[in-house]
Amino acid sequence: MTDTSINLYQVSCVRIGADILTKCASDCAAAGAKQVMIITSSPIAALAAPLSQALDARKIDNLVYSGPEGEPTRADLLQALAAATDFNADFVIGLGGGSAMDLAKLVAALHQSPQSFEDVVGIDLLADRTLPLACIPTTAGTGSEVTPIAIIEDEEAELKKGVVSRHLVPDFAYLDAKLTCSMPRKVTASTGLDALTHCIEAYANRFSHPVVDRWALDGIRLIAENLERACEEPNDLAAREGMLMASHLGGMCLGPVNTAAVHALAYPLGGEFHIPHGVANSLLLPHVIRFNTELEAGRYAQVAYALGVEPTGDARADAHAGVAEIERLSSVVGIDRRLSDVGISSNALPKMAAAAMTVQRLLKNNPREVTEADALAIYEAAL
Structure with a gap:
């Protein structure tokens, strides 16, 4: 056993x-x-x-x-x-x-x-x-x-x-x-995407755990149900409490399992360019999922279903549909979509890739090994 x-x-x-x-x-x-x-x-x-x-x-x-x-x-x-x-x-x-x-x-x-x-x-x-x-x-x-x-x-x-x-x-x-309730829309959006990243990375993780899996999937569902409403109707206490519970569930995942490549690659964006943490995660999340799906489609298909994607029987296609839903959600709540949107140029990418490699405590959790060349390719895809 x-x-x-x-x-x-x-x-x-x-x-x-x-x-x-x-x-x-x-x-x-x-x-x-x-x-x-x-x-x-x-x-x-x-x-x-x-x-x-x-x-x-x-x-x-x-x-x-x-x-x-x-x-x-x-x-x-x-x-x-x-x-x-x-x-x-x-x-x-x-x-x-x-x-x-x-x-x-x-x-x-x-x-x-x-x-x-x-x-x-x-x-x-x-x-x-x-x-x-x-x-x-x-x-x-x-x-x-x-x-x-x-x-x-x-x-x-x-x-x-x-x-x-x-x-x-x-x-x-x-x-x-x-x-x-007093959070500006932009902060509501970026912190909500941060919570989503916590839940997804804890679920699709080399060290995933069945108890943590339940917390993570429940958190993803709550975000899918409440983030848009919290952005559109800031005084909606039900939506705000749903997001607060999702964030809490995501936090509960971080101790036993923790995050992975999205967070590791996001660290240089915050350290060098002072990009808010949630924005940095949201910029990289779709591209890391696409990279990982080549090896681990099944878990990302479950993420997609928690986001509201209807199953088709093709795990890889469903996983990619989940990425499309994440991108749609990011767009509708007003989150930047490209590294270039936040002032990062291609010249900065090699240094960022090297810096990300120092965050091995998180990279070791990723379902697929990430080399420095992989990190650079992910940044290039996000540019």
């Missing part, structure tokens, strides 16, 4: 519902917190106000720390750690998209720790987390509120670097669809 044992990383407490945000204050109080640091970003800092007020009502000191608007760098992490030390934080909350939550995870892990960020880059190198942690997503894409992963941009290497550790899984997660 095949060994299918994996680590199913779980948040201890997940609370779901409209206005569940303020419940975090009572959980902080129950945990004995006295100095709570809320890490967010300036465009959405106002969303932290109800939580800050609820903490005030319980006489818990709190600091709303506005981190970077984009993806955090090593310098941003050092600044946030210094702020946590100055404030004497004893509990950390990440409120925002993946960037804010990833920054919060690393602050909670590295606050007054003998380890530095450089010490913990990679898998299972983090010794412990020093502070309790809660995460509250305001986008529906990364699923960071449930993952054992945090990503930071290395400015010098012009590449994103990941920390993977069970110690990064938050103690509490809060899924409040109302917090996602």
Whole structure:
């Protein structure tokens, strides 16, 4: 019998519902917190106000720390750690998209720790987390509120670097669809495609797992049913909650199985060209699927069915129909379709291909081996 044992990383407490945000204050109080640091970003800092007020009502000191608007760098992490030390934080909350939550995870892990960020880059190198942690997503894409992963941009290497550790899984997660209603259409679209990529890459994966498969396919179905409506009707709470649940399911996939070539090839787009993560993934997703379908049509056919494609009995044809549906969905929600649309020229592609090859922790998960020549060909197809 095949060994299918994996680590199913779980948040201890997940609370779901409209206005569940303020419940975090009572959980902080129950945990004995006295100095709570809320890490967010300036465009959405106002969303932290109800939580800050609820903490005030319980006489818990709190600091709303506005981190970077984009993806955090090593310098941003050092600044946030210094702020946590100055404030004497004893509990950390990440409120925002993946960037804010990833920054919060690393602050909670590295606050007054003998380890530095450089010490913990990679898998299972983090010794412990020093502070309790809660995460509250305001986008529906990364699923960071449930993952054992945090990503930071290395400015010098012009590449994103990941920390993977069970110690990064938050103690509490809060899924409040109302917090996602203020997302601009473009962010709704790009984060939704990010969640779709998580689910697809976890399902069509060299290390796929039957439990994770169910999460992934359910997440794909939810995105197919809700993303367009969430973009067209931003205050539709049912659509917003559907996307938030899809993102959460995608995040649950990332600990035990993780992503593969799409994410590895997307890293140089973020590190060098500062393309938003969800956009980078969506630009590459169809081309990586076409590359992988040459070897693994069956799994991609199942992806297509979850997207709403009617089966024809020809797995390869159905898999390609799924790619066409992804491209249609990207187009209708307004996502850029080509690397050239975001300012990347053919001259940049060889360097990007070489950089992508350094992300072996993800490339090893891909159903088909990706060489540097393959990576370059995929970028060329996406140009």
